[in-house]
Amino acid sequence: MDINIALLPGDGIGPEIIAEATKVLDRTAAKFGHRIRYTEALVGAAAIDATGNPYPDTTHCICREADAVLFGAIGDPKYDNNPKAKVRPEQGLLRMRKALGLFANLRPVTVYEPLVDRSPLKADVVRGTDFICVRELTSGIYFGRQGRDRHDTRAYDTCTYTIDEIEQVLRVAFRLAGTRRRHLTVVDKANVLETSRMWRETAQRTACEYPDVTVDFMFVDNAAMQIIRRPTDFDVIVTENMFGDILTDEASVISGSLGMLSSASIGAKCALFEPVHGSYPQAAGKDIANPMAAVLSAALLLEHLGLGAEGRAVRKAIDRTLAAGVVTEDLTAPGQRSYRTSAVGDFIAAQI
């Protein structure tokens, strides 16, 4: 099969982890007889530096024409530390998600057996964790009206959801739950927020169409606690944009490192695969970042293209790499040797 991938490495550790993901993809393609063509494009701070625009039109065209997009990370301290900056790398990521219609972001949270003791949580609590958070990705407070009054003394961000926006992401979550343990948890703040009450109403109505899926509702503050107190109780979680962002960084603690969490951002026409983590600027250029989230995102990409055996081969290679203890410093036990980003990528590729 000929596979056309838009490659958006972005900023910070983005280029380093994407280099390892493509290393593994190339090896997988060679093994299974596929041909991958990458078209690289700019996004984030790298795109601002080159063009003044964090999501240039050329990048958008390359993404739209590709079979799938593989994205690294964006973000740079020179913008993080300047709240008055007019153009920001994060705008590139948000515009891209909106322009490509990527309304559902699937973030699997699992724990690999060799890493059960790498979490600060008890091994017995995290062992067996296997849930997916479906995060709404193109609406809510991230895309509402925002600004300041003319005296620059009051700032606002508004959270808006339409029933259609809620329904389309709920359907993704219900269908996904139907293929798993048939248990959906809707996370909201319906005791306070009107948008959340609309989420809850819409979920109750939509649930009638999926009678084999049991649904429960949980307030986000309680969910933040329950996810790390009893993670194995969850199967599929669905929630709005900002709650999903925060809960999944928290959930990465179960997996041992944020460097283990992959994701798929899905729309009607396009699909993009991205680690959950950011550009981790402190590690940029040091060859120390964990490339596994990016490699696992590449596995999700293969599976999305219907290449299940290829995706499984990548996952098996990750299993073997973890079992061999070939991990970056974020995952090492005291006294255990750590490996460089590129060495971990080499090892994973060699296991395919």
Ligand SMILES: NC(=O)c1ccc[n+]([C@@H]2O[C@H](COP(=O)([O-])OP(=O)(O)OC[C@H]3O[C@@H](n4cnc5c(N)ncnc54)[C@H](O)[C@@H]3O)[C@@H](O)[C@H]2O)c1
């Ligand atoms: N999707 C994205 O591109 C994305 C996501 C989150 C943050 N950001 C941006 O990234 C920049 C840095 O933000 P931040 O520090 O809050 O979040 P971050 O995810 O970059 O890093 C937070 C912490 O997580 C750990 N970490 C993250 N990725 C890792 C990896 N691959 N291997 C090992 N450890 C890893 C590190 O301890 C790091 O200090 C900001 O500019 C932010 O806006 C981008």
Ligand SMILES: CC(C)[C@H](C(=O)O)[C@@H](O)C(=O)O
């Ligand atoms: C960088 C930021 C805009 C982004 C988000 O909040 O969606 C990031 O945290 C993520 O999780 O992909």
Ligand SMILES: [Mg+2]
């Ligand atoms: Mg985030």
